[in-house]
Amino acid sequence: MEITIDKQKIEVEKGKTVLEAAEENGIAIPTLCHSPFLEDVGACRMCLIEDLADGKLKTSCTTEVKDGMEVLTKSKRVEDSRRTILDLLISDHPLDCMTCEADGSCTLQDLAYQYGIERSSYGTKSEPRFKVERDNEFIELDPDKCILCGKCIRVDQDIQCSDAIDFVERGFQTKVGAASDEGLGGEDSTCVFCGQCVELCPTGALSYIPSQKKGREYNFEKTVTTCPYCGVGCQLELKTKDRKVIEVGSVYREGTPNPYGEACVKGRFGYDFINHPDRLKKPLIKRNGKFEEAEWEEALSLVAEKLTEIKDEYGGRALAGLSSAKCTNEENYLMQKFMRAVIGTNSVDHCARLCHASTVAGLVKAFGSGAMTNSISEIEGSDLIFVIGSNPTENHPVIGSKMKKAHKNRTKLIVADPRQIELSGLAEVAVQQQPGTDVALLNGLMHVIIEEGLADQEFIAERTENYEYLASVVEDYTPEKVAEITGVEAAKIKKAARLFAEADKAAIYFAMGITQHRTGTDNVLSVANLALLTGNVGRESTGVNPLRGQNNVQGACDLGALSNVYPGYQSVEDPEIKEKFARAWETEELSAEVGLTVVEIFKQAGEDIRGLYIIGENPVISDPDQRHIEEALDSLDFLVVEDIFLTETAQFADVVLPAACFAEKEGSFTNTERRIQKVNKAIGPPGEARADWKIISEISTRMGYQMNYDSPADIMAEIAEVTPIYGGIYADRLGDQGLQWPCKDREDPGTKFLHQGEFARGKGKFHPVTYIPPAEEVDDEYDYIMMTGRMLYHFHTGTMTRNSEPIDKHEPDAYLEINKKDAKKLRIKEGDRVRVTSRRGEVETNVRIGDRVQPGQIFMPFHYAESPANRLTNPVLDKDAKIPELKVTAVKIEKV
């Protein structure tokens, strides 16, 4: 249709607002309460326009275009009324721009400037009417600067879905407040400190506490990059000044995992580690048991010499490497290339072995590809989401929020988790299965689906194989039998099965609760079976979606930092593949034998493994059975660790090499939805620290194998040559949104969801599995089952978050969660110290009582070096994927 704005005729689509039509045509209309992705409420009245049809002033953000409409955006009436509104707003706003954090990024200030309002004609606010709220480490709220536009409330309720804030009080006393008016950090506050409210605040009412007085918008240099925490891969803006990261801002960009500027507390506030004084700045060499600073030349030569010595004496297979899910794709590629082409071993692995090794093993068998089938943006399109063994609101918070948003709109939710997680509270069906009984539960669901004729027979016939075998195996798993194993009522199993099967587009999301078991691969196969049975693969908003826990664990796997595959999951045992890599890498060192995995490397340390090269991993904290890991590291002839801090693991090293962190280098990370995104350098590394790709190249070159790359882009071009799924991935193609693999060549736009029309392996294959109980069960002595995991505020071994002051101040202490009934039985109170003992060790920690865990179970986060949960865990392995059973450990608890 056609409308006329300021006498200019423009074509506009039906359904648009006048504001949108104006913006699209470069006509600026001022706003305070409008945001393109929030519902418009017409609160601020700045966007008024004059409608010539009826002569009325209307808010352009809530007025839809009508054919033939004529409006004026700058008539005298319009401008006078805007000026009056600003005048009124400023009469109740402190005139303290010179000390305000928002100076330079304040819309109110900009409009006052534009309309020439130096002070209000209604008087000046001389005394504050409210108290400044800063009861937490992260966000300050000064209601005196608030203009009640409500953007913070809308982003909190509609995008973040935390419902932490709302308008409170009435009339002139109205302000933005949290539960019971006790502030964002109050006891009943549901604020998770994602900072999205601060980002959208048009004034200085909301500000970041850690960056106060450290600079304002115009003082910063800004670099868009990829978050270094979980696998969601949020795009963030690092604001830097004098080689310091001062603040993290939002990036609003369509086609990214967080298009509305979403973030979590870790991404937003977990950046202190970058400029931490304890960062490694010079290479360290251990002499007589003590670290001494050394020059790069000496340290690199020593590493090259020692590795060569061991290789010459025992062969390449006496060496192993741990690559890093925190490092870039390019660095992971180089690390595995170095271990394979220079050292001559396939014993290069990384922490994916401890998280999603079973996912890769299981999904490759079932579908032919081991990655998340669908994309993050598809969450909202699902009719049903089944979350099993995953706690997204804490571990993948931006995905958690998208699920909450989907649920708010129309998507149904089923949650299966031994703990009562946040999503359980929203779910249509929430079950708490006994730890390690997932196969039984999933078989039970499939039993009901088949028995009630709810299976997708057409899909089964056309796209799968081995169905009859599956049907025969799950036949035994009646809801009643499954109820006995899992502790979940039969009625709930039936209800969940029906809900799942009847949804047109059902998606399954899972994480460590499925994978970290000795039956991890079986669990994953069961998940895949359920999706195949109901035809929920190969279509938008469906699929089998493992949520990856590290920023680049997907990329580290993709690029072959796994002991059994070259980049792109090409088998090391395939002679043709080996030949291809031998030619590409011009080496004769390649081994045809599958290498050792993480846990196996430590089991062989001091015996078959004499030397170890670790990049950015901290197995002393992250791996099962800590005492054993420490002994293993001690028994090595040579250990070199490359890291950003002197970690618990680096303490054991002979040589420590200081590495650059994500903010200090270029490259790319691949997120959980297979999206390769750019990592951009914001500041230089501290002291003499260097990017890992440079360090690896230097060591390699010193060992006689030239690695001469000018930049990570060069390395990426080499990756594309040898890795079919990354065949079209070039640094210059990544642009603002990255690319999702598989991406065959330069023309390929990438792949949003997998297995459309055909599975990577041809047909989807059912792999029926029978239930095997966990390795450890409770007995008279060890009478509790311990689960380990992460919590919202900390990340992995804490190298980053525990070195980020506001976060560590907010959550300083290790803890275990125990049910209130057990607490009563053990006579322990909130905050008491207890000793937790397993067959492998003991730790002390603080008690948190509640009903998140069921009686007989406890949960311990593994981030804390002072109470390392992994001193207790069981290194028993899944036979296919070699993933340890981190989720089920029998322990006893005593009050200290």
Add this chain to the structure above:
Amino acid sequence: MAAIKLSALDHIFEKYEGKKGKLIPVLHEIQEEVGYLPVEVQRYVSEKLGVAMSKIYGVISFYSFFTTEPKGEHTIGVCMGTACYVKGAEDILNRLKEELGIETGQTTADNKFTMTMTRCLGTCSMAPVIMIDDQVHGNLEAEKIPEIINKY
């Protein structure tokens, strides 16, 4: 203050089950029963209705009828309508504050009186007036206040 038995409120939630826009009527009925809406009650409402604590507080703080503090045995409403105001309602209010030792919105230590300000009570001919529970006391002067409150 005696502990509130939360499950005793369940009949209220049952009554509104499946209905839309039930937050305000539910809070209303609970306040009738309990007398006020302490944070434990708000948490229970939040859990039962799946409404955020921030929203509940927003509603409670918006409507002056709702209170998070326990009310005294008697509620004194001091009319601040236009007629009462010009006839000296402020003097009445100040005298009440003096006699009871509390500000508006507060409750006396012996839990006897809660004092609030109200809008016009519709008895302007008797201005200035106060209302104690259901009883209107009109044509007041500040000196009459002790006598009136002593009756309770």
